[in-house]
Amino acid sequence: xxxxxxxxxxxxxxxxxxxxxxxxxxxxxxxxxxxxxxxxxxxxxxxxxxxxxxxxxxxxxxxxxxxxxxxxxxxxxxxxxxxxxxxxxxxxxxxxxxxxxxxxxxxxxxxxxxxxxxxxxxxxxxxxxxxxxxxxxxxxxxxxxxxxxxxxxxxxxxxxxxxxxxxxxxxxxxxxxxxxxxxxxxxxxxxxxxxxxxxxxxxxxxxxxxxxxxxxxxxxxxxxxxxxxxxxxxxxxxxxxxxxxxxxxxxxxxxxxxxxxxxxxxxxxxxxxxxxxxxxxxxxxxxxxxxxxxxxxxxxxxxxxxxxxxxxxxxxxxxxxxx
Amino acid sequence: xxxxxxxxxxxxxxxxxxxxxxxxxxxxxxxxxxxxxxxxxxxxxxxxxxxxxxxxxxxxxxxxxxxxxxxxxxxxxxxxxxxxxxxxxxxxxxxxxxxxxxxxxxxxxxxxxxxxxxxxxxxxxxxxxxxxxxxxxxxxxxxxxxxxxxxxxxxxxxxxxxxxxxxxxxxxxxxxxxxxxxxxxxxxxxxxxxxxxxxxxxxxxxxxxxxxxxxxxxxxxxxxxxxxxxxxxxxxxxxxxxxxxxxxxxxxxxxxxxxxxxxxxxxxxxxxxxxxxxxxxxxxxxxxxxxxxxxxxxxxxxxxxxxxxxxxxxxxxxxxxxxxxxxxxxxxxxx
Ligand SMILES: Cc1ncc(C[n+]2csc(CCOP(=O)(O)OP(=O)(O)O)c2C)c(N)n1
Ligand SMILES: [Mg+2]
Numbered sequence: 001x002x003x004x005x006x007x008x009x010x011x012x013x014x015x016x017x018x019x020x021x022x023x024x025x026x027x028x029x030x031x032x033x034x035x036x037x038x039x040x041x042x043x044x045x046x047x048x049x050x051x052x053x054x055x056x057x058x059x060x061x062x063x064x065x066x067x068x069x070x071x072x073x074x075x076x077x078x079x080x081x082x083x084x085x086x087x088x089x090x091x092x093x094x095x096x097x098x099x100x101x102x103x104x105x106x107x108x109x110x111x112x113x114x115x116x117x118x119x120x121x122x123x124x125x126x127x128x129x130x131x132x133x134x135x136x137x138x139x140x141x142x143x144x145x146x147x148x149x150x151x152x153x154x155x156x157x158x159x160x161x162x163x164x165x166x167x168x169x170x171x172x173x174x175x176x177x178x179x180x181x182x183x184x185x186x187x188x189x190x191x192x193x194x195x196x197x198x199x200x201x202x203x204x205x206x207x208x209x210x211x212x213x214x215x216x217x218x219x220x221x222x223x224x225x226x227x228x229x230x231x232x233x234x235x236x237x238x239x240x241x242x243x244x245x246x247x248x249x250x251x252x253x254x255x256x257x258x259x260x261x262x263x264x265x266x267x268x269x270x271x272x273x274x275x276x277x278x279x280x281x282x283x284x285x286x287x288x289x290x291x292x293x294x295x296x297x298x299x300x301x302x303x304x305x306x307x308x309x310x311x312x313x314x315x316x317x318x319x320x321x322x323x
Numbered sequence: 324x325x326x327x328x329x330x331x332x333x334x335x336x337x338x339x340x341x342x343x344x345x346x347x348x349x350x351x352x353x354x355x356x357x358x359x360x361x362x363x364x365x366x367x368x369x370x371x372x373x374x375x376x377x378x379x380x381x382x383x384x385x386x387x388x389x390x391x392x393x394x395x396x397x398x399x400x401x402x403x404x405x406x407x408x409x410x411x412x413x414x415x416x417x418x419x420x421x422x423x424x425x426x427x428x429x430x431x432x433x434x435x436x437x438x439x440x441x442x443x444x445x446x447x448x449x450x451x452x453x454x455x456x457x458x459x460x461x462x463x464x465x466x467x468x469x470x471x472x473x474x475x476x477x478x479x480x481x482x483x484x485x486x487x488x489x490x491x492x493x494x495x496x497x498x499x500x501x502x503x504x505x506x507x508x509x510x511x512x513x514x515x516x517x518x519x520x521x522x523x524x525x526x527x528x529x530x531x532x533x534x535x536x537x538x539x540x541x542x543x544x545x546x547x548x549x550x551x552x553x554x555x556x557x558x559x560x561x562x563x564x565x566x567x568x569x570x571x572x573x574x575x576x577x578x579x580x581x582x583x584x585x586x587x588x589x590x591x592x593x594x595x596x597x598x599x600x601x602x603x604x605x606x607x608x609x610x611x612x613x614x615x616x617x618x619x620x621x622x623x624x625x626x627x628x629x630x631x632x633x634x635x636x637x638x639x640x641x642x643x644x645x646x647x648x649x650x651x652x653x654x655x656x657x658x
Contacts, residue, residue: 035457035633035634035635036456036457036458036459036633037457037458087457087633087634087635087636088634089634093633095632095633095634095636095637096459096460096630096632096633096634096637097459097460097633098457098459098633098634099459100459100461100462101459101460101461101633113461114418114459114460114461114462115418115419115421115422115461116391116419117391117422146390146391147391149390149391149392150391150392150393150422151392151394151395151422152422176360177352177390177391178352178353178356178370178391179353179356179357179360179367180352180353180356180357180358180359180360180388180390181358181359181360182359183359184358184359184360184388185358185359185388185389185390185391186390187390249362250357250362250363250366251356251357251360251361251362251363251364251366251367252360252361252362253361253362255361256360256361256362307634307635307636307637308632308634308636308637309636310636310637310639310640313632313637314627314629314632314637314640314641315627315628315629318628318629318630
C-alpha cells in the first residue's frame, strides 16, 4: 500500500461525504424537501471512490441513475449537488436535471443517467476523444448489474475493443436491478466471464474494499493509458437500502440485509488504517465532523435557495441559442 | 358496478382477460418482482402496481420477468405475437421507448402490410407516461405523437378508470399491435367501473361533457383538466363541449368535426411539445375539413418546445395547466 496520509484522508473524506450526503438525502426526501425520486449509493462508497481515486478532472466518467456517489467520488461540489437535487436555480444544472441528471463537465462528470444502459456508449465516445487527442486520459462507464443486460452495453463493449479506446467499464454488481436479482437476470454464470467474451480483460474485485478497488483501477488505468484498449472491473457490492427511497424490499430477507450491512466499507477502511497505524482516530473523527458540517450547510442553503423562474428559465438552454 | 381506481381497472382487465384466454402472457421488468432474491417473489407487480397479484394467480410461465433489455422485451413480444400468443409487454416508462423503437416502428407496426396482409401481431405494449412527478427529462415524457404517426400501430390513451378497463380489454382482443398509454397522473383516480369484462371500441370518441359555445379536445390526463376548466366556465354561462378521442390512432375525426360544427370554436389541449403534436394535427384537421364552421382561430394548449424540467416551479408551467387552458378559452371566446 503506497498511499500517503493525505491520500488516505482524501479517500476517507470522499467515502464519508457520500455516506453522510446520502443519509441526509434519504431524510430530506422523506421530509418532502426533495422532489421526484432518488436512488442512493449507500453501501457502495468504496466502489465509486476507489474507481475515481486516481482520475483527474480531465478524465471522464459516465454515471447511472444512482449517481450521487459517482459525482462526489469525482470531486463534484456537494453544495451544488444538494441544490440541484432540491430543484433550485443555483443547483449544478439550474434545477433542470435533479438527482438523476447531475452533471459537472468541469469535473469530467458526464452526467448521471436515468436511462439504464445509457452511459456506456457515451463513455466510449469520450474515450475516443482521448485516443484521438492522445491526451493520455481515460473514460469510465459506471454500469449496474441490471444495466449490463442492455444491448447498448454489449455494443459499447464490442466497439471499445474494436476501436481500442481507453475506456474502463466499471460494472457495479450490487446483486439487484430494481427488484430482481442478478442471479436471475444475468444468464451467464458470471458477469466478468461474459465481459471477457467481448475480448477485454475483466477483473472481479471486492467492491466493498476501497484498497482492492483502487489497486484494480490502477491496473486498469495502466492498461488503458498504455494504449492497450479497454479494461473492465466487476465490482462486487451490496445495496444497503431498497432500489429507491421507500422501497419496502419484501424480496430480500432481513438476514440478507443484515449480511449486506456487515460488509460496510467505511468501518472496514477505518479498521484497516488504524490497525496499520496510518491514521489515528482523531484524524478520522475530524473528517466526520467537517463533512457533517459541510452537508448540513448544503442542506440549509439549499432549503433557502430560490427556485428557477419559469419566465426566464423554462425555455432557456434547449439549444445553444434559443430563437 | 363499483368504484375502482384507474390502477385497479387496469389490473382487473389484465386478470380477467388472462383467465379467459390462455394465450395471453405478460413480459416486462419487475412485472412479478423478486426473482432470484432471498425473499418474496411476485410481490412487486410492476413499479406502479398494475400487475399486483397477477404473478400469484398465473405463475412464472405466464408472468415473465425479463432482464432490463427493452429491445428484446418488445421484440420477443412481437415474435410471440406473430406465432400465435397474445403478449402484453410492459415498458415501465414510455421514455424508455428510445431503447427499443426499432422493434416498434420497423417491426411490429409493419409486419401486416409488408407481409401482404398475411401476418397478425396481436400484442399490447403497455406503458406509463406523463409529467407532474418531478421525474425530470427522461421519466416524464408523453410521446403519443411518436406512436400515432406510425401507420400500423393503434394508440389508446385512457382518461378515466372506466375507459382504462374497456380500452385495455379491446387492446388485448385486438388483432393489431396496440400501444396502451397509461397516465401516471391518473393511477389514483376513482370512478365507476363494471365488474364484468367489456370493450370500448377504438376510434370512437367520448363526449365527456356536452356544450354549445366552445369545444375542448383533450387526451389522457388532460381530459380531467379540460373538464375542470369547463366546469369553471359553466359558472359564467359558457357551455363547453369536451371531446375525449380515447384513441389517437384510429382517430375519431367525425366526432371532432361534429362538435366544432356545433360550437364554432376549438381549443386543443395536448400534453406534448407543440411541433407535430396531436394539437397541431387536430388544428390541421379542422382547418382542412371544418374551416367553414369556425368562428374563431383554433388555439392549441401544449407544452413548450423543451425537454421536461425537473424543478417543480418549472414543471408546473411546462404542463398545460388550468390557467393556460382558461386563457386559451377566453381568447377563443373573445375572437
Ligand atoms: C432503459 C431503462 N429501463 C428501465 C429503467 C428503470 N430502472 C431504473 S434503475 C433500474 C435498475 C438498474 O439496475 P442496476 O443497473 O443493477 O443498477 P442499480 O440500481 O443496482 O444501481 C431500472 C430497471 C430505466 N431507468 N431505463
Ligand atoms: Mg444493481
